[in-house]
Amino acid sequence: MSETMPEEQRHSALARLAHWTQAAAIVIMIGSGWRIYDNVPIFPFEFPYWITLGGDKYLATTTSNDWGTGNAIAWHFAGMWLLLIGFGLFVLNGVLTGHFWRDFLPLTPRTFLRDFIAAATFKLAHRLGEYNAVQKAFYWGVMFAILMMFASGLAIWKPVQLGWLTWLFGGFPAARVVHFIFMSAIVAFMAVHVMLVILVPKTFVAMTLGRATHSPSVPHE
Amino acid sequence: MNKPVLIDPALRTAVQRRSLLRGSLSLGALSLLGGCDITDGDTVQAALHAISRWNDRVQAFLFSESNMAREYNASEVAKEMRYNAYYGEKDVVPIDAGTYRLGLSGLIADKQPWTVEKLLALPRKIQRTRHVCVEGWSYIGQWSGVPLGDFLRHIGADTNAKYVGFQCADGYYEGIDMPTALHPQTIMAVTAGDEILPAKFGFPLKIRIPTKLGFKNPKWVTAIYVTNTQPRGFWSDRGYNWFSGI
Numbered sequence: 001m002s003e004t005m006p007e008e009q010r011h012s013a014l015a016r017l018a019h020w021t022q023a024a025a026i027v028i029m030i031g032s033g034w035r036i037y038d039n040v041p042i043f044p045f046e047f048p049y050w051i052t053l054g055g056d057k058y059l060a061t062t063t064s065n066d067w068g069t070g071n072a073i074a075w076h077f078a079g080m081w082l083l084l085i086g087f088g089l090f091v092l093n094g095v096l097t098g099h100f101w102r103d104f105l106p107l108t109p110r111t112f113l114r115d116f117i118a119a120a121t122f123k124l125a126h127r128l129g130e131y132n133a134v135q136k137a138f139y140w141g142v143m144f145a146i147l148m149m150f151a152s153g154l155a156i157w158k159p160v161q162l163g164w165l166t167w168l169f170g171g172f173p174a175a176r177v178v179h180f181i182f183m184s185a186i187v188a189f190m191a192v193h194v195m196l197v198i199l200v201p202k203t204f205v206a207m208t209l210g211r212a213t214h215s216p217s218v219p220h221e
Numbered sequence: 222m223n224k225p226v227l228i229d230p231a232l233r234t235a236v237q238r239r240s241l242l243r244g245s246l247s248l249g250a251l252s253l254l255g256g257c258d259i260t261d262g263d264t265v266q267a268a269l270h271a272i273s274r275w276n277d278r279v280q281a282f283l284f285s286e287s288n289m290a291r292e293y294n295a296s297e298v299a300k301e302m303r304y305n306a307y308y309g310e311k312d313v314v315p316i317d318a319g320t321y322r323l324g325l326s327g328l329i330a331d332k333q334p335w336t337v338e339k340l341l342a343l344p345r346k347i348q349r350t351r352h353v354c355v356e357g358w359s360y361i362g363q364w365s366g367v368p369l370g371d372f373l374r375h376i377g378a379d380t381n382a383k384y385v386g387f388q389c390a391d392g393y394y395e396g397i398d399m400p401t402a403l404h405p406q407t408i409m410a411v412t413a414g415d416e417i418l419p420a421k422f423g424f425p426l427k428i429r430i431p432t433k434l435g436f437k438n439p440k441w442v443t444a445i446y447v448t449n450t451q452p453r454g455f456w457s458d459r460g461y462n463w464f465s466g467i
Contacts, residue, residue: 040358042357059261064459064460065307069356070456071260074272077272078268157467158466160290163291
């Protein structure tokens with residue numbers, strides 16, 4: 001029997017509130033965003049109706065003379081405040097408690113490459129409460145993606161009042177494409193994130209109840 | 222916006238087919254539990270409406286009279302303007318220039334109706350700006366007409382009132398806040414491209430507001446009124462945001 005330290009993961013109440021607020025907001029933003037996209041798709045495909053948010057679209061043809069686009073837009077511009085609150089709390093918590101520097105740093109291209117190769121060949125061990133370099137990079141990446149969603153979203157919402165921002169994104173039609181690209185990045189992050197939670201379910205316990213422990217009798221991979 | 226108006230049989234089949242998909246684990250499936258979409262319920266819709274009203278106030282705060290919509294060169298103007306209304310192009314009923322009158326009402330001193338001839342005699346300002354639809358599509362168009370603010374002052378409107386409303390020949394109706402009505406780029410367009418407004422683009426009068434989404438730019442306008450009661454809008458009555466500034 002090895003002398004492995006018991007693993008423990010803790011999340012403060014604030015961190016958990018920030019996490020789940022963002023999770024709910026992102027689901028609302030993506031679901032309604034897909035309904036809005038489907039009304040006038042940018043690319044030659046549509047999202048399946050049943051996965052989008054914006055009410056019963058067949059009912060909407062009678063009540064609103066549309067496909068629920070107005071309803072979806074109402075969701076989108078309500079969800080944006082929820083996301084702003086969740087993201088704000090997350091950043092506040094990360095900066096004030098030092099969570100960002102303590103858990104998401106240090107991060108170098110070398111450690112990232114090492115852990116990325118290990119993960120790709122299924123040789124990367126997961127220790128509760130510790131983040132590997134790939135995870136660290138992903139968390140910085142998704143934070144950047146959310147920031148870019150706010151920026152490109154504002155550029156689409158206010159192309160006159162915030163004309164300089166729309167200009168930075170290359171104009172109104174280009175800002176829509178940027179908004180789509182970072183949405184895709186967030187969806188990709190969520191897919192990997194949820195898959196890893198399924199592989200290590202105790203991380204879900206920690207993010208919900210605040211604490212999870214693991215006392216390995218043998219070093220696990 | 223080109224919108225479906227009635228449910229056709231093909232859609233009804235799709236509604237039945239949809240029930241097969243309801244079992245799948247998804248956001249849509251979650252909200253469809255119970256056979257109808259719970260997000261269409263009164264409580265959810267009332268909450269969304271309340272937030273939309275809050276967003277009206279945020280947008281009014283973000284609006285600045287000195288922020289101008291970008292003006293483009295003649296070479297950047299789209300060759301063909303996009304037709305849009307709540308019905309198809311073939312259902313447009315052209316307005317007879319001889320019998321047309323622009324009615325004025327509410328907080329206006331001189332409520333004398335205006336003829337097409339008088340409207341066309343007003344000084345015109347040209348603008349080439351981007352028309353942005355709430356659906357996401359957009360194009361650069363060219364319009365000309367007298368600034369609405371100049372017209373309102375000319376007819377002795379109370380510009381301290383809160384809103385300006387519009388009625389249209391096709392039953393459409395819209396309204397905007399006074400700061401937007403007085404914005405220098407808000408014009409009473411009587412031309413589109415290099416010609417007098419064609420029937421399908423709103424002859425004889427379209428209110429062109431480059432600081433608002435497309436649906437806040439009414440066409441075939443037959444009445445203008447000034448009021449302190451927020452005018453209803455065709456699409457905001459159907460769940461769209463009222464202010465809809467850009």
